[in-house]
Each structure stands twice: as C-alpha cells, then as structure tokens.
Amino acid sequence: MNIEELQWFVTLAETEHVTDAAAELGISQPTLSRSLARLEAQVGAPLFARLNRRLQLNSYGEILLEHARRSIGEMRSATERIAALRDPETGTVRLAFLHSQAGGFVPDLLRRFRIEAPRVQFELFQGPAHTILERLANGRADLAITSPRPSDHPWRVLYVERLCLAVPRGHRFAGRARLRLADAADEPFVALRPEFGLRLLTDELCLEAGIAPPVVFEAMEIPTMEGLVAAGFGVAVVPVPRPDRAEPGAVYVPLIETTAKRQIGLTWSPDREMPPTARRLVDFIMHIRHDLT
Structure with missing residues (x-):
C-alpha cells in the first residue's frame, strides 16, 4: 500500500465513479480498477458497495478513507518540513558545542550569522565531547564545535x-x-x-x-x-x-x-549528507573564524 494508491483511493471515494476518477487522475480505468483490487486484497475486505455504475463507500471504506487522508496529510507535512530543512535560506541547523564555548565564541558566531541569514533556524545542544559525537553519529546534530579532534571525522581548526x-x-x-x-x-x-x-x-x-x-x-x-x-x-x-x-x-x-x-574545531559526520543550510554555516564560519577569537 503506497501513498500514490492511497491518493487514488481518496479520489475514487470522492467521485464515486471509476471512469470519472481515472480521468481526474490522468490514468486508465483498468489501472485504477487494479489498484482498488490490490487495496481490497491488502485490507482483506471490500471497500465499496457497487450501485449500478457508481461506487459507494461501505463501513470498511470509510475507515480506510479516514486513515488514508491522515497518512497523505502526514506525508505532505513531512515533505514540506524536509524541504524547509534543506532550504539554505529558511532551513534549520542542528549545532552541538562544548560547554566551554557557550560563554563567548558560539553566541558571537550565531549573532553574526543571523545578521547574514536571519530566517535560518537553529536547534542547539550544549554538552561534553563524547555526547556531541554521539549526536553526530545518530543524526541528531549536523555540525559540532568540539575538542579534541575526533578520529575519522572531517575537521576544521577554528582556534x-x-x-x-x-x-x-x-x-x-x-x-x-x-x-x-x-x-x-x-x-x-x-x-x-x-x-x-x-x-x-x-x-x-x-x-x-x-x-x-x-x-x-x-x-x-x-x-x-x-x-x-x-x-x-x-x-x-x-x-x-x-x-x-x-x-x-x-x-x-x-x-x-x-x-x-x-x-577547538568544527566537525560533522563523514557518513551523512550535510544539509545545505549547515553547509552555508560551515562556509560562513571558515570565512570569519579569525575575527571570532
């Protein structure tokens, strides 16, 4: 059961007619009919009552329609959130840094970057080096300002x-x-x-x-x-x-x-693709790092 077929099912439930739904979706009637047959086989029950040439949702179909709309909405929301994260103008950077960098270096850095990129958001984490590396490894941080240099990680010395x-x-x-x-x-x-x-x-x-x-x-x-x-x-x-x-x-x-x-250096996971917003922050840091110390 994939999202595309759920979208087809929702359209069919709203039009109550295979021919009309197929035309609206831009697919052939046999393709839509086969899709409906697969859905009914997967849920183990018929989803429509056949009334002459029209279809009417039965109680099983009404349950699936409720969840299908919810699933489609959740996927749309996820897609929009991912797009926002990847937008270098409005995305989010997840930055982890040492406790000792919280008193001057990191706040000064973020203040300067926000002047250049005011719509970029941040998820910040302050902690010890070993916890910072764990967050990089499990994908909960995009970038880290830490010490000492972690093995097998990209590394840019800041000061x-x-x-x-x-x-x-x-x-x-x-x-x-x-x-x-x-x-x-x-x-x-x-x-x-x-x-x-x-x-x-x-x-x-x-x-x-x-x-x-x-x-x-x-x-x-x-x-x-x-x-x-x-x-x-x-x-x-x-x-x-x-x-x-x-x-x-x-x-x-x-x-x-x-x-x-x-x-003190900047690092990130060697195994994960860096989001464009995080890459923008890396470029900014490397450009101004001598002004921050």
Missing part, C-alpha cells in the same frame, strides 16, 4: 587555546610566570570527568610529565573546576581564560609544555 594551571590566590605557584606540569606532581587536582575531552588532554599531559596526581573532584564544567580551585580544593588544568571570564579567586599560570594546548 587554539593555551592550557595553564589554575591555582588559588596565595598558592605557592601563584607568583610564577610559567610552570612545568611536573612541578605540580604532589598537588591535589580538580578535573573533569574521565570521558570529557579536556580530561583526556589533562591525562595525556600528566603522562608526558611522568606524574599521576590525585584527583579530588570530577566536575561537569570548567567554571565549576575554577570555582573549586578558588575555594582551595586543589589545582586544575584549564584553558587560559579571557580576562573578563577569569575566576577572581584563581591565578592562571601558563604551562611551559609545547603540547599544553587545546584545538
């Missing part, structure tokens, strides 16, 4: 953040101009949960430095880490913040290691 060690004010490292991570081997660490991207980078840096510091708390967001550092719970590896977003109770000491950095 690079230097990493530092956040320490409480008055800490023995607070007056340092720079610091080796190995110097903090005996310090308690505040970190993100193990599956988070920044935690993976932190663990790699500690491994390179030959240290395994105790983690006293695993947070969900960087501001939580910084707040706990300011409260004296420990130290934390975090991106060097913008001056207006630094935690007042913390001091940010740059790390000497050349690998102490985090790439």
Whole structure:
C-alpha cells in the first residue's frame, strides 16, 4: 500500500465513479480498477458497495478513507518540513558545542550569522565531547564545535587555546610566570570527568610529565573546576581564560609544555549528507573564524 494508491483511493471515494476518477487522475480505468483490487486484497475486505455504475463507500471504506487522508496529510507535512530543512535560506541547523564555548565564541558566531541569514533556524545542544559525537553519529546534530579532534571525522581548526594551571590566590605557584606540569606532581587536582575531552588532554599531559596526581573532584564544567580551585580544593588544568571570564579567586599560570594546548574545531559526520543550510554555516564560519577569537 503506497501513498500514490492511497491518493487514488481518496479520489475514487470522492467521485464515486471509476471512469470519472481515472480521468481526474490522468490514468486508465483498468489501472485504477487494479489498484482498488490490490487495496481490497491488502485490507482483506471490500471497500465499496457497487450501485449500478457508481461506487459507494461501505463501513470498511470509510475507515480506510479516514486513515488514508491522515497518512497523505502526514506525508505532505513531512515533505514540506524536509524541504524547509534543506532550504539554505529558511532551513534549520542542528549545532552541538562544548560547554566551554557557550560563554563567548558560539553566541558571537550565531549573532553574526543571523545578521547574514536571519530566517535560518537553529536547534542547539550544549554538552561534553563524547555526547556531541554521539549526536553526530545518530543524526541528531549536523555540525559540532568540539575538542579534541575526533578520529575519522572531517575537521576544521577554528582556534587554539593555551592550557595553564589554575591555582588559588596565595598558592605557592601563584607568583610564577610559567610552570612545568611536573612541578605540580604532589598537588591535589580538580578535573573533569574521565570521558570529557579536556580530561583526556589533562591525562595525556600528566603522562608526558611522568606524574599521576590525585584527583579530588570530577566536575561537569570548567567554571565549576575554577570555582573549586578558588575555594582551595586543589589545582586544575584549564584553558587560559579571557580576562573578563577569569575566576577572581584563581591565578592562571601558563604551562611551559609545547603540547599544553587545546584545538577547538568544527566537525560533522563523514557518513551523512550535510544539509545545505549547515553547509552555508560551515562556509560562513571558515570565512570569519579569525575575527571570532
């Protein structure tokens, strides 16, 4: 039972005459009759009462007509929604991004893009890197701004953040101009949960430095880490913040290691076709990315 045959059935139910319905549909009468026979075979019951040369819906046909009209309407609505999604002028972009990008980079990006494309809609998701990749994989996101670089995904670097060690004010490292991570081997660490991207980078840096510091708390967001550092719970590896977003109770000491950095990049699923609206956003981001950092 396909949508076209359901449409033929609805026309036949409205005209109550095979010849008239066939003429309206632009098909032959035998084609319409065979289609009706297939429908009746599929539902397992006759759909019309035959009265001379006319057809009149019976109770079975009335049930099918109700559902056929509903199905046709739903398919039309789905088609219209898909067309809207694919329209680069009025479509929808499903964008996922890291918690840490919500305070400046992403809002600034969206503000600029909406000036150029005011009718484009957004479905936004804010979360950790592993959840972002899951959304790309299952088709719930078109694009992602994330870190670190996911394997086997397209990748466009947007900018690079230097990493530092956040320490409480008055800490023995607070007056340092720079610091080796190995110097903090005996310090308690505040970190993100193990599956988070920044935690993976932190663990790699500690491994390179030959240290395994105790983690006293695993947070969900960087501001939580910084707040706990300011409260004296420990130290934390975090991106060097913008001056207006630094935690007042913390001091940010740059790390000497050349690998102490985090790439923020744009990615998408390699297995799914990118909608035109999302492609438009990619082109826009790559054109203005240097103005956003």
